Amino acid sequence: MRKDTFRGGVHPYEGKKLTEDREAITYLPKGDLVFPMSQHIGAPAKPIVAPGDRVLMGQTIAEAGGFVSSPIACSVSGHVKEIKPVLTVSGSMVQAIVVENDGLYEAVEGLGEERDPASLSRQEIRDIIRDSGIVGMGGAGFPTFIKLSPKNDAAIDTIIVNGSECEPYLTSDYRVMLQEGERIIGGLKIILSLFDNARGVIAIEDNKPRAIEHMKELAKGEDRITVRKVKTKYPEGAERQLISVVTGRKINSSMLPADAGCIVDNVDTVVAVYMAVARRTPLIRRLVTVSGDAITEPRNFIVKTGTNYNELIEAAGGFNSNPVKMISGGTMMGLALFDTNIPVTKTSSALLAFKEDPLDKVPTQPCIRCGRCVAACPQHLVPQMLMDAAEKFDNEAFEAVNGMECVECGCCAYVCPSGRPLTQAIKQTRRSILDERKKKAAAAAAAK
Amino acid sequence: MKELVNVSASPHDRSGRTTASLMLDVVIALIPASLFGVFQFGLKALLVLVTSVVSAVLAEYLWNHFMKKPKAPYECSAVVTGLLLGLNFPASIPLWIPVVGSAFAIIVVKQMYGGLGRNFMNPALGARCFLVICFAGRMTDFAVEKGNAVINGFAGVDGLSRATPLGIIKDLSATTSVGSAVSVSDMFFGFTGGVIGETSALAILIGGLYLVIRKVISLRIPLAYIISCGLFMLVFSGRGFDAEYLIAQLVGGGLMLGAWFMATDYVTSPITPWGQIIYGILLGVLTGLIRLCSSGAEGVSFTIIFCNLLVPLIEKMTMPKAFGLEKKSKKKKEA
Secondary structure: OOOOOOOOOEOOOOOHHHOOOOOOEEEOOOOOEEEEOOOOOOOOOEEOOOOOOEEOEOOEEEEOOOOOOOOEEOOOOEEEEEEEEEEOOOOOEEEEEEEEEOOOOOEOOOOOOOOOHHHOOHHHHHHHHHHOOOEOOOOOOOEHHHHOOOOOHHHOOEEEEEEOOOOOOOOHHHHHHHHOHHHHHHHHHHHHOOOOOOEEEEEEEOOOHHHHHHHHHHHOOOOOEEEEEEOOOEOOOOHHHHHHHHHOOOOOOOOOHHHHOEEEEEHHHHHHHHHHHHHOOOOOEEEEEEEOOOEOOOEEEEEEOOOEHHHHHHHOOOEOOOOOEEEEOOOOOOEEEOOOOOEOOOOOOEEEEEOOOHHHHOOOOOOOOOOHHHHHOOOOOOHHHHHHHHHOOOHHHHHHOOHHHOOOOOHHHHHOOOOOOHHHHHHHHHHHHHHHHHHHHHHHHHHO | OOOOOEOOOOOOOOOOOOHHHHHHHHHHHHHHHHHHHHHHHOHHHHHHHHHHHHHHHHHHHHHHHHOOOOOOOOOOHHHHHHHHHHOOOOOOOOOHHHHHHHHHHHHHHHHHHOOOOOOOOOHHHHHHHHHHHHOHHHHOOOOOOOOOHHHHHHHOOHHHHOOOHHHHHHHOOOOOOHHHOOOHHHHHHOOOOOOOOOOOHHHHHHHHHHHHHOOOOOOHHHHHHHHHHHHHHHHHOOOOOOHHHHHHHHHOOOHHHHHHHHOOOOOOOOOOHHHHHHHHHHHHHHHHHHHHHOOOOOOHHHHHHHHHHHHHHHHHHOOOOOOOOHHHHHHHHHO
16 A cells, blocks of 8 residues: 555644635735845855846846855846845845836846757756756745756656645645646656656645646646645655655655655746746746735735735735734744735745734643654654753754754644644754854864 | 734644643543442542542642742643542542542652652552552452442442452462452443442543543553553463453453553653553553562552653663664664
8 A cells, every 4th residue: 555644743724725716816016126135045146236227027136156056036127226134034134135116027038938948958957947046935945956966867766746735824836736737747847858767746735636636637648747646744745754655765864855866846946947948937936825814815926026025915905903923934834924024035935914823822831741742743753852952952962862853844842732842942952053063064174 | 014923933833732631631531430439439439539639739739839839821630630549549548548648649749859740650659559558458448338329239249348359359269260259240340349440441441432532642551551461461370361360350450540541641651652562561561460479469550650660761762763764773783
C-alpha cells in the first residue's frame, strides 16, 4: 500500500471555505510600489536605479547581491521616488526602492512575447530563471535557479510541484491550479527539459478534489507528469515530508532535496518559470489570499509585487471590525503584523486578519508531559525535551536531542494543552546555534 | 485602523485542548467506577470520595496561598489526585485518613517537588503507599458494615466481604480450581470486596475507553501492562493456561484501575512512544512478580511508584529516531 502521508502532524482549522470558491481577480495598484531588497534567502539585491530614474514594467531595478541572491524587477512603469528603509513582514527595516506608479504600465521591450523553450539551451533556461528573479514562492524564497542547478543533473529523478497548500486559510495555490493550470504544466515541462531522468509529480492534498481533477485533466497525454493525491494534514507540504510521501526517501537537515534525487517547487513558482521562459516576463506578480473573519470580503488577488497590503485590505472591503490579530502567511507559520503598511513581496502568500486570537484562550501553564507534542512532531523529535534544553540555554543538550532537525512547523505549540511556546523557544535556540556556527566558521576562515 | 493588535511568534492557532479539559476528562472517566463504588459500598463510600477530593483541593489552595504562588488558571489536577486517592480506600476507612492522605499527596509528593508537572511519583499512589505503610490494618480492612443490603444482595457470600478475591485465590492450592472459590464474573462486574474504585473492571474499562476515545491517553501503557502481566502469570503462576485464573488476576485487585488511570498519569510516565511500551511491560512483569512472590496478594501500587522512578532512564533509552536520521544511526551501530 502506498502511504499518502507521514507520521505526526496536526489538523488545524482549515478556513479555506472563505476564499476557495471565489475567483482570484487582478488588482492594479493605486499608490506607490515598494520593492524591498531582501525578498529571498541570501544576500540582499543591489539597486541599479537612482531616484528620479524612469523605470518600465519588467525592468530589472536591482541586481543579485551575490551567488545566493536574486534580482528584482519593477512591476509597473513610473519614476523611482526614493530608496529608503521600509518596514517588512518580519518587522525589520529593509532598504527598498519606492516607485511612483504612472498608471501607464509601459513595458520593457519584448515583455510578454512568446518564446519557444525548445529553442533554448539548458544553460540559457537557467540564466533566464536567475535573471527573472524567481525564488521559491511557497514562503522560503530560496532562489530557484540554484535549486535547478544541482551537482549532477542525471541524479535528479523527481520534480515535485508542491500544490498541497497545507497552511490553513491559504487558497492562493489552489486558485493558481484552477485558473492557471496550463502554465503549471508548461512550467513543469520546462523544468523537466533540464533533467533527462526526471518525472514530474504534482502533489495536491485531498481536500482540493477540483484541483486534482483539473490538473489530472491537463496532465493527460503528458507521459512524464503525474498528479499525486496526498492526505490532508499539516505540514504535508513541508519539503522533507512531501519528498518522503512521494518518493519514500527521507532527508535530514544536513541534506538537500537533490541528495534524494528530488527538486520541490511551489505551484506559483512553476508558473513564474513558465512566464519567464515562455513569455519573457520576470517575476512581477503573485497571488495573495486576503482572508480571515475580520475581512469583509475575503478573496484572492492577482497582484503586482510591491503593492501595499493596505490597498489589498481595502480591495477586500476593508475590516468588518477591529482585527485583534493580523498575519502575513498562514496561521501555522505566518508572521504576525503590527502594521499593514507593508509591501507584497515575492513570498507573500496571504494576509489574514482575525477578530479573536486563539492564543488568548490557552493560558501558559507548566508542562504536564502529556506527550501530545511528541505525537504531533512530523520530524519525530521530542519537543518537550527540546524546550527543556532551550529554557536552560543548554545548546549542547539541545543538539544532542536533534534540535537542529526541527522544521519549525509549529505542530508542537499548536497541540500543547498547557499553551507552552514550544516552537518559539526551539526556533530561538536554533537561531542562536546557527549564529554560533557562523561565527565559528568566520573565525576559522579568518585564522586561515 | 490604529488599534493595538496582538503580535506573537508562529504558530498563531491552538488546538483548543487545555490542561483543565484533559483533567476534566479524567474526572469524567472516573465517574463510572466512582458510581459503582457508591452503589456497592453505600453512602459511606461517597463520603470518603468527597472528603478526599475536597481535602486535596484545599491542601493545594492552602499551599499556594501560604507559599504566595502567583494566581494561575485552575487546572483541576488536584481533583483528579483526590478522586484517585479516594477510590483507593476501603469504604470502612475513618474519614481522617483520606484527609491526611490527600494532604500528603498534594503537599509532600506533588508541591514539594515543584508542583504540577514536576513530581516524579504519582501523588495519589505515593500517598496510598504512605498510608498502607502507616495504617496497614485500616487500609486493608474490607469488612462491610452489617446490614448493607447492597453487598449482601449481590455478593451473596459473606466471606467475600471480608477478604478480596485476589487474597482468596492466592491462598488456594495450585490444584483447586479458581471458579470453586470465587466467581470470576462477579469480579469482572465488581460484586466483590475491595477498595471503593477497584472492584468493577467493567466500570474502569468504560472509563478507560472514554479516555482513549477522547484521545487523553493512548493504548500503549494500559495494553502493554495488562498483556505482559497476563503473559507473566501464564508462564510463572504454575497453573499453565487456566483461563479463569488469568482473568481473575487481570480483573482482580488494583490492576485495571492502575493500568488505565494510575500508570497513564502523564507526569510520571514516559513521554516517548517506545518508552511507554517498555514501561507498560515492566509494570506487568513486576506486578506479576510481586503478586506471586510477596506475602500479600497485591502489587500494583508499589509497582507503579517503583517504575515511576525508572521513567527518566526509560526515556533516555527510547529517544525516538529523528526523521531522516534513521539510517544514519543504523550505520553507526554497524560500524
